[in-house]
Amino acid sequence: MGRNSALPAGHERFRVSPQRAPDDVGCGLLHVDMDAFFAAVELRTRPELADKPVIVAGSGPRSVVTSANYPAREFGVHAAMPASVARRLCPHAVFLPPTHGLYGEVSRGVMAIFRELTPLVEPMSLDEAFLDVSGALRRLKATPVELAELVRERVRAEHGITCSVGVAGVKFVAKLASGMAKPDGVVVVPVAETLAFLHPLPISALWGVGKRTEESLRRLGLTTIAEVAAAPLPRLRRAVGNAAAEHLHALANGRDDRAVVTDSPDKSIGAEHTFDTDQRDRRLLERELLRLSERVAASLRSRQVRGRTVSIKVRFADFRTITRARTLASATDVARVIHSTAVALLTEAVSGAEIRLLGVRVEGLSGADTPEQLAFEAGGARWRDAEVAADVARSKFGAAAIRPASLLAPGPAEPQRQGPT
Numbered sequence: 001m002g003r004n005s006a007l008p009a010g011h012e013r014f015r016v017s018p019q020r021a022p023d024d025v026g027c028g029l030l031h032v033d034m035d036a037f038f039a040a041v042e043l044r045t046r047p048e049l050a051d052k053p054v055i056v057a058g059s060g061p062r063s064v065v066t067s068a069n070y071p072a073r074e075f076g077v078h079a080a081m082p083a084s085v086a087r088r089l090c091p092h093a094v095f096l097p098p099t100h101g102l103y104g105e106v107s108r109g110v111m112a113i114f115r116e117l118t119p120l121v122e123p124m125s126l127d128e129a130f131l132d133v134s135g136a137l138r139r140l141k142a143t144p145v146e147l148a149e150l151v152r153e154r155v156r157a158e159h160g161i162t163c164s165v166g167v168a169g170v171k172f173v174a175k176l177a178s179g180m181a182k183p184d185g186v187v188v189v190p191v192a193e194t195l196a197f198l199h200p201l202p203i204s205a206l207w208g209v210g211k212r213t214e215e216s217l218r219r220l221g222l223t224t225i226a227e228v229a230a231a232p233l234p235r236l237r238r239a240v241g242n243a244a245a246e247h248l249h250a251l252a253n254g255r256d257d258r259a260v261v262t263d264s265p266d267k268s269i270g271a272e273h274t275f276d277t278d279q280r281d282r283r284l285l286e287r288e289l290l291r292l293s294e295r296v297a298a299s300l301r302s303r304q305v306r307g308r309t310v311s312i313k314v315r316f317a318d319f320r321t322i323t324r325a326r327t328l329a330s331a332t333d334v335a336r337v338i339h340s341t342a343v344a345l346l347t348e349a350v351s352g353a354e355i356r357l358l359g360v361r362v363e364g365l366s367g368a369d370t371p372e373q374l375a376f377e378a379g380g381a382r383w384r385d386a387e388v389a390a391d392v393a394r395s396k397f398g399a400a401a402i403r404p405a406s407l408l409a410p411g412p413a414e415p416q417r418q419g420p421t
Contacts, residue, residue, distance in 0.1 A: 004091040007181075007187065008180075008182040008201065009022050010200065011180065011200075013038075014177070014180075014187050014188055014189055014193075014197060015147070015181070015185060015187050016145055016149075016185070016186040016188055017185070017332060018244065020216075020226070021145045021188060022188040022190050022193075023188075023190040023192070024143055024144040024145045024188050024190065025190075025191070026083035026171070026191040027065070027144045027167045027168050027169050027171050027188060027189070027190065027191060028132055028134030028137070028144060029130060029131070029132055029133075029134075029167070029168055029169065029170060029171055029174045029260070030130070030131040030132075030133055030144065030147065030151070030165055030166065030167055030174060031128065031129075031130050031131075031166040031168075031171070031174035031177065031178040032114065032128065032129055032130075032131060032148075032151055032163050032164075032165050032166070032178065033071075033127065033128040033161060033163060033164050033165075033166075033173045033178045033179070033182070034068060034110070034127035034128065034155075034161060034162075034163045035159070035161070035162045035164055035182055035183040035184055036067055036068065036069045036073075036183070037067060037103065037126065037127035037169045038056045038066050038098060038103055039054050039055070039056050039067040039068060039069040039072075039096075040067075040068030040069070040161040040162065041058045041099075041102060041103055041106050042054070042056055042096050042099065042160060042194040043069065043163070044160040049094055050069075051071065052071060052093075052094055053068075053069065053071045053072035053074075053075065053077070053090050053092065053093035053094065054068070054069045054071070054072060054093065054094050054095075054096060055067075055068045055069075055072050055077060055083070055086050055090070055093045055094070055095050055096070056068070056095075056096050056097070056098050057083040057095055057096075057097075057098070057100065058083070058097060059095075059097060061084070061276050061277075062082070062273075062274045062275070062276055062356075063082075063295055064079075064080055064081065064082055064083060064274075065077060065078065065079050065080065065081045065082075065083055065086050066079060066098050067079055068086070068093075070183055072086075072090055072093050075089045075090040075093075076089050076090075077089055077090050077093070083095070083396070102201060103126055103127075104126060105129065106159055106161070107123075109158065109159055110159060110163075111123055111129060113151065113154050113155060113158065114129055114131055114151065117131065117136055117140065117147060117150070117151070118131055118132060118133050118135065118136040119262065120132035120133075120135070120260045120262060121262060122259070122260045122261050122262060128174075128178075129234065130174065130260045131151075131260065132259070132260040133147050138414055144188070145167060145186065145188060148165040148167050148186045148188075149186065151165060152162065152165060152184070152186070156206065159274075160328060162183060162184040163184070164178050164181035164182045164183060164184060164185050164186070164187075165178055165181060165186045165187075166169055166178030166179070166180070166181060166187055166188075166189070167186065167187070167188075167189070168188070168189040168191075168194070168224045169189075169191040169194065170194070170254065170255070170256035170258075171254040171256050171258050171260070172207050172251050172258075173189050173194055173197065173198065173254070173256070174189075175207070176189075176198075176201075176205060177189050177197075194254040195229075195253070195254050198225045198226075198229075198252065198254060198329040199224065199225050199229065199252075200224060200225075200226065201224065201225050202223065202224060202225070203217050203218075203222055203223060203224065203227075203228055204223060205225060205237030206225060206248055206251050207226065207251055207253060208244065208247055208248065208251075209248065213240055213244065213248075216239045216240050217239065218331055219239070220235065220236075220239050220249075225251075225252045226252075228248055228249065228252040229249070229252035229253045229288070229376075231249070233245055233249055235245070235363060236248065236249055240243065242254055242415070265305075265365065266303065266365055267363065267365065268307070268361050268362060268363040268365065269296055269299045269300055269303070269305075269307070269362055269365070270311075270313075270359055270360060270361030270362070271292045271295040271296050271299075271359065271360055271361075272292065272313060272357060272358065272360070273288060273291070273292060273357065273358055273359070274315075274356060275355070275356060275357070275358075278317040278354035278355060278356050279355050280352055280353065280354045280355065283354060285346065285358065286343050286346075287343045288338055288358050289312070289343055289346065289358060289360060290335070291336065292342075292358065292359065292360040293335045293336075293338040293339035293342060293360050294335045294339075296335070296338060296360050296361070296362055296390040297333055297334060297338055297362075298335075298337035300333035300365075301333045304367065305333070305365045305366065305367060306331035306332055306333045306365065306366060307331055307332065307333070307362035307363055307364050307365045307366075308327055308328050308330070308331045308332075308363075308364040308366075309325055309326070309327045309362065309363040309364040310325065310326055310328065310337075310338050310341040310342060310345070310360070310361070310362055310363075311323055311324065311325035311326075311345070311360075311361045311362075311363060312324055312325075312342050312345045312346055312349070312358070312359060312360055312361075313357070313358070313359030313360075313361065314346070314349065314355055314357070314358060314359075315355070315356045315357035315358075316353050316354065316355060317355070317356050318358060319354070319356070321357075322349060324345040324346075324348065324349045325345070325363070326341055326344070326345060327364070328341065331364070331365075331366055332362075333362075338360065338362060342360050346358075350408075363398070
């Protein structure tokens with residue numbers, strides 16, 4: 001069940017309207033999701049396109065859709081779809097290039113609005129977050145629905161975009177509700193009606209049900225959440241494993257004990273690039289690994305973290321994908337260390353095959369001030385000093401102000417979209 005699923009038949013009573021609002025007592029969890037975020041941000045300066053299909057995507061032959069507004073979605077266009085497919089589905093759409101840096105700026109402003117209402121904010125991505133407003137209701141003398149409407153009004157007034165809000169007693173249900181509220185609406189699931197809301201929905205609506213899990217459940221004859229809720233746990237365990245069975249059975253019965261977690265630390269930071277044409281040239285591949293390593297290292301330093309495990313992701317021309325990883329003796333945020341490790345991993349894993357995509361990731365993150373084992377590698381500290389100096393130069397004069405000489409040679413275009421995940 002997609003994030004933007006329409007409100008199913010029989011569920012209209014959960015939608016907030018000027019005439020009525022469902023009972024929100026005990027519904028202290030809000031899930032706020034921006035509507036077609038990247039496209040909406042771009043349309044702020046192109047209001048004449050608001051009623052036309054608009055797709056945000058890079059210009060390369062292998063670019064993917066970053067965002068599509070709702071008129072474009074009516075033709076089946078959605079995020080992560082190849083841009084070439086989107087052009088076939090909606091040939092009259094207006095394609096806009098992504099404006100790097102702008103979406104993060106708007107996201108920070110939106111999150112600041114949330115934090116004015118409650119300190120308990122858990123961002124899930126640039127365009128969505130959970131809010132626990134349980135403790136703010138008395139202080140603000142408002143109901144959950146009133147706070148949801150306040151959020152929508154402020155986001156629209158201060159940033160010129162719209163959002164949808166799900167209001168419920170547990171996180172899982174609040175997230176489902178926000179998807180059904182789209183675009184630009186509020187859906188409230190009263191605590192007493194949580195099961196009535198959930199049980200008619202298909203099993204794909206359960207958090208954590210992917211294609212394989214759905215196939216396993218369907219082989220048991222389970223097609224709705226109600227049927228999963230009623231299924232004996234031993235039967236579910238045999239089909240999907242112990243942990244997944246416990247998780248899905250609890251959600252299907254409306255139980256979700258997860259709290260809103262603020263400032264959740266990054267578990268890893270990575271970057272990846274899809275080539276316009278498949279590549280096997282070793283020098284070009286190593287140069288792209290350096291470009292990605294530079295980006296990852298800069299992100300690590302900006303967040304004041306280091307990582308001990310370097311991994312690469314390789315997608316071949318036939319779409320087969322592999323990952324390889326190596327744990328270092330000590331944590332690092334130095335691009336040269338990351339790059340040399342990534343090159344070694346690539347050499348060990350790949351021999352002459354054409355490559356469609358390369359990615360570099362650093363995992364096992366810890367604070368930059370965490371004590372680390374001394375290493376005897378010559379020049380490591382000097383490389384870091386040089387990279388920090390480059391960070392300062394780029395912050396003043398732009399991303400292209402300084403870079404390794406090897407990256408000045410002709411090579412693949414800059415990645416269309418990469419960064420921390």
